[in-house]
Amino acid sequence: MDHTGGTAGTLDEALQRLHASGPERLGRLTNHAPMAVEALAAHGRSGAVHRWLDLYAPKLEEFPGTVETVTGDNWREALGDPRRAADWIAYFGRETEERPWRDVLAQWWPRLLPGMYGGSTHPVIRVGHAVRTLLSGDETEPRVAELAHGLGYWAARHRPVTxxxxxxxxxxxxxxxxxxxxxxxxxxxxxxxxxxxxxxxxxxxxxxxxxxxxxxxxxxxxxxxxxxxxxxxxxxxxxxxxxxxxxxxxxxxxxxxxxxxxxxxxxxxxxxxxxxxxxxxxxxxxxxxxxxxxxxxxxxxxxxxxxxxxxxxxxxxxxxxxxxxxxxxxxxxxxxxxxxx
Known part of the structure; x- marks a missing residue:
């Protein structure tokens, strides 16, 4: 598992590169690159990460603009609003900077879980890749930020099934x-x-x-x-x-x-x-x-x-x-x- 040691920085570099891109493209299709590069690193293929990203790059879009700050008071009205993806990612970025990421995850898991079906289930998949990285190696800033991106995407695409x-x-x-x-x-x-x-x-x-x-x-x-x-x-x-x-x-x-x-x-x-x-x-x-x-x-x-x-x-x-x-x-x-x- 290539999460720690000499070449683990390649994953961090890739995540930093990808955090300038939005979680989706064309208003509906998921950006799969953060998940794929984590899988490559997990299987000892860090040397292929940037080459693969160069091939995938045409599918990336710029990070979306903000609408209104998500807070502890107004989050319910923003839940499930894909226009608020940037607001949600910023919210979880602040949360994971101020508190241990496990505490943030434990608080939000029961809130987000009923809506894991939005975004074709990709948000929870992105969170799963991010958590595997955090559990397997150093809790670096890019890896914690990746969890914030995944949770933010999930909150924006939150869709229950009833x-x-x-x-x-x-x-x-x-x-x-x-x-x-x-x-x-x-x-x-x-x-x-x-x-x-x-x-x-x-x-x-x-x-x-x-x-x-x-x-x-x-x-x-x-x-x-x-x-x-x-x-x-x-x-x-x-x-x-x-x-x-x-x-x-x-x-x-x-x-x-x-x-x-x-x-x-x-x-x-x-x-x-x-x-x-x-x-x-x-x-x-x-x-x-x-x-x-x-x-x-x-x-x-x-x-x-x-x-x-x-x-x-x-x-x-x-x-x-x-x-x-x-x-x-x-x-x-x-x-x-x-x-x-």
């Missing part, structure tokens, strides 16, 4: 994902429109009350969603990666949170993974096997050579799972996705 009826579920995560009913009219609309058509999801892990069981179930969910991509990723090669990467972001964040917040994290992560499955799953699975024998490092090298930001981040999650089926899913993402030009 009116989702509980449907019969299954004991295991894989079977529960299989039981997710597809939304109507899956061929039209972006993420927000499709999310509005999710009206019912299977019950899974609803009875979990203990933090250790919540951690175990989240691990199971990430594994199941990652494995499922190998056979279902063709439904939508980009969006379906979030069925795995969003719950994995929650899983990565748990060690930095009070244990009392672990169960709510599990429940929100299941809703996110199941909703993405409902929105983009194909009509039928296809058979897919690992095409040969590959070490995890080889699979990550293929993802880096491909270059697509979602492929890199999904492969990062697949390597967390670590088994042969997860590696097959990562290679399936390489096969299905358009490379970064």
């Amino acid at each position: 009116g989702v009826a509980p449907l019969p579920g299954a004991a295991g995560a894989a079977a529960a994902l299989d039981a997710v009913p597809p939304i109507p009219d899956r061929d039209s609309g972006g993420f927000p429109a499709r999310l509005g058509r999710v009206t019912g999801l299977p019950v899974w892990a609803a009875g979990v009350t203990g933090p250790d069981e919540a951690h175990r179930r989240l691990t199971e969910l990430v594994r199941a969603a990652t494995h499922r991509y190998a056979t279902h990723g063709h439904g939508e090669e980009t969006m379906l990666v979030h069925a795995a990467t969003a719950p994995n972001a929650v899983l990565r964040t748990l060690p930095a949170l009070p244990r009392a917040l672990w169960v709510p994290g599990l429940r929100a992560a299941w809703t996110a993974s199941a909703a993405v499955t409902a929105m983009y799953a194909p009509d039928a699975p296809v058979a897919y096997e690992l095409p040969g024998t590959f070490a995890p490092e080889e699979v990550f090298e293929r993802a880096l050579a491909h270059g697509d930001e979602h492929v890199i981040k999904f492969t990062d999650t697949a390597l967390d799972v670590g088994d042969e089926r997860a590696l097959a899913a990562a290679l399936r993402a390489v096969e299905l996705s358009v490379p970064l030009a």
